[in-house]
Amino acid sequence: MAISAFDLFSVGIGPSSSHTVGPMRAAHTFADGLRSEGVLERVGRVRAELFGSLGATGHGHGSVKAVVLGLEGENPETTDPRRADPRLEEVRSSGVLRLGGTHEVACTVDTDVVLHRRASLPFHANGMRFTAWESATPADDDEPLLRREYYSVGGGFVLDEDEVGGNRIVPDETPVRYPFTTGNQLLERCAESGLSISGVMMANELSWRTEAEVRSGLLHLWEVMQECVDNGCRSTEGVLPGGLKVQRRAPRLARQLRSEHGGDPLAAMDWVTLYALAVNEENASGGRIVTAPTNGAAGIIPAVLHYYTRWVPGATDDEVVAFLLTAAAIGTLYKENASISGAEVGCQGEVGSACSMAAGALAEVLGGTPDQVENAAEIGIEHNLGLTCDPVGGLVQIPCIERNAVASVKAITAARIALRGNGKQIVSLDKAIKTMRDTGRDMKVKYKETARGGLAVNVIEC
Template identity: 45%
Template sequence: MVGMDERMTPADSPALEADASFERFDAGRATPAALVSGEVAAEDAAHPLSLFDMFRIGIGPSSSHTVGPMRAGRAFAVELADLDTAADPDRAPARIAIDLFGSLGATGRGHSTDRAVLLGLAGYAPESVSINEVESLLPTIAATARLPLSGGGTIPFDIASDIRFIPRTRLPYHVNALTLTAWRRKGTCTRGEEHSSGGEGEDAVPSNSELHGLHPSAEREEQIILKRTYYSVGGGFVMVHTTEDPLGVESLAAGQAALNMDVPAPHPFTTGAELLSACEASGYSVAELVRRNEEAVRPRKELDDYLDLIANTMFECVDAGTSTSGILPGGLDVPRRAQGLATRLFEGTSSSAGVPASGSPWVCAPEDPMRAMDWVTLFALAVNEENAAGHRVVTAPTNGAAGVIPAVLGYLVLYCPEAGADRGTPSAPSGLGRASAPLKHMRIGVHPIREEQEDSASLLSQAALRRRHAVHEFLLAATAIGALIKTNASIAGAEVGCQGEVGSASAMAAAGLAQALGGTPEQVENAAEIAMEHSLGLTCDPVAGLVQIPCIERNAIAAVKAIHAARMALWSDGRHMVSLDVVIETMRQTGNDMLSKYKETSEGGLAVNVVEC
């Protein structure tokens, strides 16, 4: 294990001085997030990242360490299946090896990165894989020593030797790197011939040529039929090496990539200032402006259907979390709390903490105005417990921060008249289902809601129509903020710490709530700025590499913060001293200056101070 004062060393970089930062901020250097944004740029105008990019359905516990590697594995399997093995049987794969570098190597076991890559190689997609398949594949491979491939058939696979965790090596482009290698059927070389290793897989430093399957000797090159290095840069985005240049990468197909991106966005923006200028010039709200950009490349119905799908998946995740008890996987024995909290919130007003020495338990009165925040806490806990269990969640914008936006959406649909909620007491918000499924009756309909389609309004109650419209407005505005953060900084904990994950989610949720409650573009931008400003410096130091401590509770805190940020912005006129652009840039610089042990390596902070037993 890396010592507390050591730093991860990039593969192609000299050793750092003892008092040097791991990576100094360089305003002229393109970040991985900026390159991802460039991948979806139109020819004549910037095309912001899409709602289809910022919100994706997948499995837990991590978008960068689970969803991204799973997509990489699937892409590798598809490319492998495309090889003409029928014409040349010798090109059929006999063995596949997986190398996980940097943060993937450091916390990959806790994040189930190994299982995710194997699921991808077997042909499963994070959007559609069943939970039964997720939980059964690894035991099946271990029992049979065979790996099923998406192209058909199986190959020998030894989990212990064919998957290597290499935390001490950081590849040049990004800290979340994995290399997949397939060997031919005949004359396969041994695993040890590929990389020199400094004990237990540490300090292996592949050359640039090795990253692309080009090896020093022709004999070795003949043994390999396919080798690819992928980078999971956060939020499920994956980049793949394409050239000899260490930074020569391109994105795997994303939400926008399959569309006709030669169609310029009608209202392009790459900064918060440009977003506000575009809103002023067009007269649109932030949500409407994002909608117009989306509809330039896809039908309105497709957009509305996806908005419904995302919202309903979030609500279903809340209900799944509140109906499940037990211990979360991973070895920390963290108990699920959402189900018990839901029951107590429905049943009464007394705390579960027991009777103190004074004999008087803490009591939360039904009229307590903070009771609404108890429900917000519940929703966030429920989602993040589902994520920690490896179940279905919406990446928003990452899995580690997946509970923030659903929790604030729950507040919107249950407590805000603007979203069709009836005014009720905080202890009994309108529309709640039973304790095990509090948002069961909050599902979003599938009928048109726009003004020119009012003849369909009779198909839904007016409250349901308002709720659907408010939820759509929320998600569209949140998309704009998430796109700005990912384009100009990062949403990856391994790159900038938790400020990029939970901080980004809190900013997106604050902006979405401000929009749904009728905020101006200036107020929406202000809400995002407030939430992000007060998330600066958050470290990513998960105990045991699991997305449990402090991640689950941190989502609840960030959700409450987002609500307060939105309300602060709505009570003002939107004018403020610190702009969203400045805060995003500050977050980027802070992340660059942050030691790697505080960026999803489990080598500092809580990860080394909490006893794992």
């Protein structure tokens, strides 16, 4: 399956790529489908049903809001986060939804967006079913105008029922110059071509875009990452939404670090912590972020890239592009051979994969060989194996925000360990990814983004 860097990295809103971005995209796609089928203006009622992890933690992850906005034609890339909550309340109070942005239909949010806390659809833990009827008060046996099922499979990726034929993902058959599906194949492509990992990924990206478009697109993502960090550091909102009363720490930490003038040999790590906290606090508040490769793990790659551009002399846009391409190449291995969905394999698939991607990317721009890059990525995931996804209250706050900060520092350590070696190791990246996949399959469902295990049940909500 051909995967682009722009599949793994995209601009969206918080707090969750699989629970907010994915449902919004699915709802938008369904509304577009009604228009393309020529039945949009006939619709009198729409119902959205969310299953599995979406149903279990949808309220805490803003899934209801995302579905409503998506049905109204909003996209995660362009929607205004500041308008999201007010618009949801307008629909709730008026009982009217603008389907596709133009056609008004009756809507009772609390009954037309159904969260099934225990039921699941067969293909994936994040399943959705959308149904549209001509009648505003449909009976159980009324024939729908359109009914479609979708799956949010992590990182904002959404598949419809046609793309999971035979209970498998129908692959993108776009030919790329240097195809690879495993870490070993990626290293072989580097050896055959004489290119770095970022060079191989750039050559493959040219199957979809020109080099100038790839560069400008990646640098735009970097701009959004920087804006997100800046917004998180400057925020005047002291408490994150959701009821846990979690205090924002990035603004205060930013002030502290800016007032200090040398003397601490580990000050750079405090700044890395700040960058990660800022991003994930913005994510938790529903702000604009870059999914990298998920929202729950969105702080790691920006934090490590900020570390590189600030603390390593001579960093240029070329290295920023190489960093993101290398991270994307590693991310494709997780999409191909395991998962980046916390609902499918736990947080090892989110924070673990992001840590691995950032570690390998940093190793490359610091001058590492492809073998050293692969080694850094392996170290990054190896020490996140078994990590559960147990958000307290179903919110992407505890332990998610601090977990990003810790993983960012871990990624830097992994890169430095790898660069001190020759790239040879006993455990390959492929073996570590397989282990992550197998561990995820063995992990109890309650530890996979359901808020029914771990810290989620051992911490009393405030």
